[in-house]
Amino acid sequence: MFDSYYKCVIILAQKFRMDYMWAHAFQTFYRLHDLATDWDQARQMCEAEGTTLLIPSSLEEIENLKLLMSNMKAYYTAVFIGIHDQFADGHYVTVKGEPITGTVLELLWAEGRPDNFNGTEHCVVMSREGLFDDRPCDSIFPFVCKILANDTQYNEACDGFDLGYSPHGVITNKCYKFHSEPLSWHDAYLACKLEEGRLAIVNSPKEANVFVSFLGEHLNSNTPDPNILYIGFSDLMFPYQYRTITGETLEEAGYASWSPLKESLQTSTDKRCGAISRTGFLEVTYCDRPAMFLCEKLLNSTS
CATH class of the missing domain: 3.10.100.10 (Mannose-Binding Protein A, subunit A)
Incomplete structure (x- = not known):
């Protein structure tokens, strides 16, 4: 009886919006927004969907996201992710306020990045190769929204x-x-x-x-x-x-x-x-x- 109940809970946890893709290996739902926008609106749009602008959690997940990004239009080189230093130059945090210092995310900067070119680059994109780059927040990129299955709740x-x-x-x-x-x-x-x-x-x-x-x-x-x-x-x-x-x-x-x-x-x-x-x-x-x-x-x- 316990096994049947457990299976039922797992099945319910895997239900979410039809426009999100389910990744069983990471127990996570993703949505690639191919309609490019600026970083602030990307964050707002994810929040409106009840999710979060993408914060990668592991190198394995980065590899999976590279596959997801292969579905983007060819002329897009990167996606916005939920990391920025708008509160203090050079102090990068996630949209949840967590610093990336000392985490695996700190190892994913492309060579020579971040460089805050012209003092205007305070938001972060992830390239098709899975590397981070700082860009102006008013730049236009596609973006990915994310939610863990355990965080979904049905109304x-x-x-x-x-x-x-x-x-x-x-x-x-x-x-x-x-x-x-x-x-x-x-x-x-x-x-x-x-x-x-x-x-x-x-x-x-x-x-x-x-x-x-x-x-x-x-x-x-x-x-x-x-x-x-x-x-x-x-x-x-x-x-x-x-x-x-x-x-x-x-x-x-x-x-x-x-x-x-x-x-x-x-x-x-x-x-x-x-x-x-x-x-x-x-x-x-x-x-x-x-x-x-x-x-x-x-x-x-x-x-």
Whole structure:
């Protein structure tokens, strides 16, 4: 009976997102993001997926990662990894704050590296040969996200692996995840998508009250505008035609309540991205202005 239980635990531990590759020898899941970006966004994207920007743990794992990197487009020479010296020049640490001094990682620098060329190289890439090089953090590279099987946890209530999502008693067909850290509307949209959710859409006055309740729990936020919450509508596809990220008009979605005091939409040409205020009214604001945001996941009938 113990053997059967043990096998069951192992099988469950090997389940994770479908876009991650399972490496049995290392009991680890990996995802190669072939869409290149800068180091900061690479870190954020891994975190949004519930994982960590790659920190190699052994020479054997490096060899395995070289095989994974062989799937990259030929013109890419390296991937970003979760090591940097942005806190103190020359003091390299992982994204978890652990110094690499005295570890096997310290032995993996390419010849003559790190050199902090022009005083601008504070993030680390790993070449196809498995060697490290310091590069500017705003350089553009693919990257690898990683999570140990033992670190994966299944959120049964919301049918996924992100424990940040939770159901709300009033709305029965959705789970929500509130993000208090401010991002631009575009980055908020991407963060929700990476979590396998979407930027939340208001479908009723009752749900609008739910959205406002999340803001009510963060009265002392230090965001640029603590009185709004980014949600999933804009006029980015059709100027002055506000639609949800799924293509519906606000009326079709079920909620189109604007503030009676709102400025003329014709004069707010630079304000194109959607939010909801603490009063429950919809408004539009500058898409690049960081704000708190809400993600949602739809629950199917069998969840």
